[in-house]
Amino acid sequence: MNLPIGALAAFLTLTFVRDAHETREIGPTDWPGIALLVAGIGSLQVVLERGERDDWFDATYICVLSALAIFAVGGFIVRELKTDHPVIDLRVLRHRSLAVGTLFTFIMGAGLYSSIFIFPVSPRTYSGSTRSRPASCSCRAASRPRS
Numbered sequence: 001m002n003l004p005i006g007a008l009a010a011f012l013t014l015t016f017v018r019d020a021h022e023t024r025e026i027g028p029t030d031w032p033g034i035a036l037l038v039a040g041i042g043s044l045q046v047v048l049e050r051g052e053r054d055d056w057f058d059a060t061y062i063c064v065l066s067a068l069a070i071f072a073v074g075g076f077i078v079r080e081l082k083t084d085h086p087v088i089d090l091r092v093l094r095h096r097s098l099a100v101g102t103l104f105t106f107i108m109g110a111g112l113y114s115s116i117f118i119f120p121v122s123p124r125t126y127s128g129s130t131r132s133r134p135a136s137c138s139c140r141a142a143s144r145p146r147s
Contacts, residue, residue, distance in 0.1 A: 027085030040072030
Protein backbone atom coordinates (compact mmCIF):
# COMPACT_ATOMS: atom_id res chain seq x y z
CA MET A 1 0.00 0.00 0.00
CA ASN A 2 2.76 2.47 0.90
CA LEU A 3 4.97 1.71 -2.11
CA PRO A 4 2.67 3.14 -4.82
CA ILE A 5 1.84 6.21 -2.70
CA GLY A 6 5.53 6.77 -1.94
CA ALA A 7 6.47 6.37 -5.59
CA LEU A 8 3.74 8.84 -6.61
CA ALA A 9 4.90 11.33 -3.96
CA ALA A 10 8.53 11.02 -5.13
CA PHE A 11 7.50 11.49 -8.78
CA LEU A 12 5.35 14.54 -8.03
CA THR A 13 8.08 16.06 -5.85
CA LEU A 14 10.71 15.65 -8.55
CA THR A 15 8.32 17.05 -11.15
CA PHE A 16 6.92 20.10 -9.39
CA VAL A 17 9.32 21.14 -6.61
CA ARG A 18 12.23 23.19 -7.85
CA ASP A 19 15.40 24.17 -6.05
CA ALA A 20 15.50 27.69 -4.71
CA HIS A 21 17.73 29.96 -6.78
CA GLU A 22 18.48 32.26 -3.90
CA THR A 23 21.24 31.49 -1.49
CA ARG A 24 21.18 32.49 2.12
CA GLU A 25 24.26 33.66 3.91
CA ILE A 26 24.87 31.98 7.23
CA GLY A 27 26.07 34.45 9.82
CA PRO A 28 27.99 33.90 13.02
CA THR A 29 26.53 31.60 15.68
CA ASP A 30 24.73 33.31 18.54
CA TRP A 31 26.43 31.52 21.44
CA PRO A 32 24.98 33.80 24.16
CA GLY A 33 21.50 33.07 22.83
CA ILE A 34 22.16 29.33 22.87
CA ALA A 35 23.51 29.57 26.43
CA LEU A 36 20.40 31.46 27.60
CA LEU A 37 18.13 28.93 25.93
CA VAL A 38 19.96 25.96 27.49
CA ALA A 39 19.96 27.57 30.95
CA GLY A 40 16.28 28.51 30.78
CA ILE A 41 14.87 25.29 29.38
CA GLY A 42 17.22 23.11 31.46
CA SER A 43 16.20 24.89 34.67
CA LEU A 44 12.54 24.66 33.79
CA GLN A 45 12.84 20.94 33.10
CA VAL A 46 14.44 20.26 36.49
CA VAL A 47 11.76 22.34 38.23
CA LEU A 48 8.93 20.47 36.52
CA GLU A 49 10.44 17.02 37.02
CA ARG A 50 11.53 17.35 40.66
CA GLY A 51 9.12 19.96 41.94
CA GLU A 52 6.40 17.59 43.13
CA ARG A 53 8.86 15.27 44.85
CA ASP A 54 10.49 18.13 46.77
CA ASP A 55 7.28 20.05 47.64
CA TRP A 56 7.65 22.61 44.88
CA PHE A 57 8.68 26.00 46.26
CA ASP A 58 9.53 24.73 49.74
CA ALA A 59 12.87 23.60 48.31
CA THR A 60 15.40 26.40 47.87
CA TYR A 61 16.90 24.99 44.69
CA ILE A 62 13.46 24.88 43.04
CA CYS A 63 13.03 28.61 43.78
CA VAL A 64 16.50 29.41 42.43
CA LEU A 65 15.99 27.34 39.28
CA SER A 66 12.54 28.86 38.71
CA ALA A 67 14.00 32.37 38.87
CA LEU A 68 16.85 31.30 36.59
CA ALA A 69 14.36 29.86 34.09
CA ILE A 70 12.29 33.06 34.05
CA PHE A 71 15.28 35.36 33.60
CA ALA A 72 17.10 33.11 31.11
CA VAL A 73 14.06 32.60 28.87
CA GLY A 74 13.23 36.32 29.12
CA GLY A 75 16.84 37.20 28.27
CA PHE A 76 16.77 34.73 25.40
CA ILE A 77 13.66 36.36 23.92
CA VAL A 78 15.15 39.86 24.22
CA ARG A 79 18.49 38.68 22.79
CA GLU A 80 16.92 36.93 19.82
CA LEU A 81 14.80 39.97 18.95
CA LYS A 82 17.79 42.36 19.04
CA THR A 83 20.65 40.37 17.50
CA ASP A 84 21.43 40.42 13.78
CA HIS A 85 21.94 36.64 13.50
CA PRO A 86 19.53 34.95 15.93
CA VAL A 87 19.49 31.21 16.58
CA ILE A 88 15.69 31.29 16.45
CA ASP A 89 14.31 34.21 14.50
CA LEU A 90 11.37 35.29 16.65
CA ARG A 91 10.71 38.26 14.36
CA VAL A 92 8.74 35.97 12.05
CA LEU A 93 5.97 36.05 14.66
CA ARG A 94 5.15 39.58 13.45
CA HIS A 95 2.94 37.88 10.86
CA ARG A 96 -0.41 37.39 12.54
CA SER A 97 -1.32 34.08 10.91
CA LEU A 98 1.96 32.46 11.91
CA ALA A 99 1.74 33.86 15.45
CA VAL A 100 -1.82 32.58 15.93
CA GLY A 101 -0.93 29.17 14.49
CA THR A 102 2.08 28.95 16.77
CA LEU A 103 -0.01 29.94 19.78
CA PHE A 104 -2.68 27.32 19.06
CA THR A 105 -0.04 24.65 18.46
CA PHE A 106 1.54 25.53 21.82
CA ILE A 107 -1.85 25.32 23.58
CA MET A 108 -2.63 21.96 21.99
CA GLY A 109 0.81 20.57 22.84
CA ALA A 110 0.57 21.81 26.43
CA GLY A 111 -2.84 20.18 26.76
CA LEU A 112 -1.69 16.86 25.33
CA TYR A 113 1.58 16.63 27.22
CA SER A 114 0.20 17.89 30.53
CA SER A 115 -2.25 14.99 30.54
CA ILE A 116 0.75 12.64 30.74
CA PHE A 117 1.61 14.19 34.12
CA ILE A 118 -1.92 14.88 35.39
CA PHE A 119 -3.57 11.48 34.82
CA PRO A 120 -1.16 9.41 36.96
CA VAL A 121 -1.33 11.96 39.80
CA SER A 122 -5.13 12.30 39.86
CA PRO A 123 -5.96 8.78 41.20
CA ARG A 124 -3.33 9.19 43.92
CA THR A 125 -4.72 12.55 44.93
CA TYR A 126 -8.37 11.53 45.12
CA SER A 127 -7.94 8.02 46.53
CA GLY A 128 -5.20 8.83 49.03
CA SER A 129 -2.97 6.03 47.79
CA THR A 130 0.81 6.04 47.54
CA ARG A 131 2.98 6.39 44.46
CA SER A 132 3.57 2.65 44.13
CA ARG A 133 -0.02 1.54 44.63
CA PRO A 134 -1.47 2.60 41.23
CA ALA A 135 1.50 0.99 39.49
CA SER A 136 1.13 -2.24 41.46
CA CYS A 137 -2.60 -2.36 40.73
CA SER A 138 -2.04 -1.93 37.02
CA CYS A 139 0.76 -4.51 37.09
CA ARG A 140 -1.53 -7.07 38.79
CA ALA A 141 -4.27 -6.34 36.28
CA ALA A 142 -1.86 -6.74 33.37
CA SER A 143 -0.41 -10.00 34.70
CA ARG A 144 -3.77 -11.77 35.15
CA PRO A 145 -4.28 -14.69 32.79
CA ARG A 146 -6.84 -13.95 30.12
CA SER A 147 -9.44 -16.49 29.22
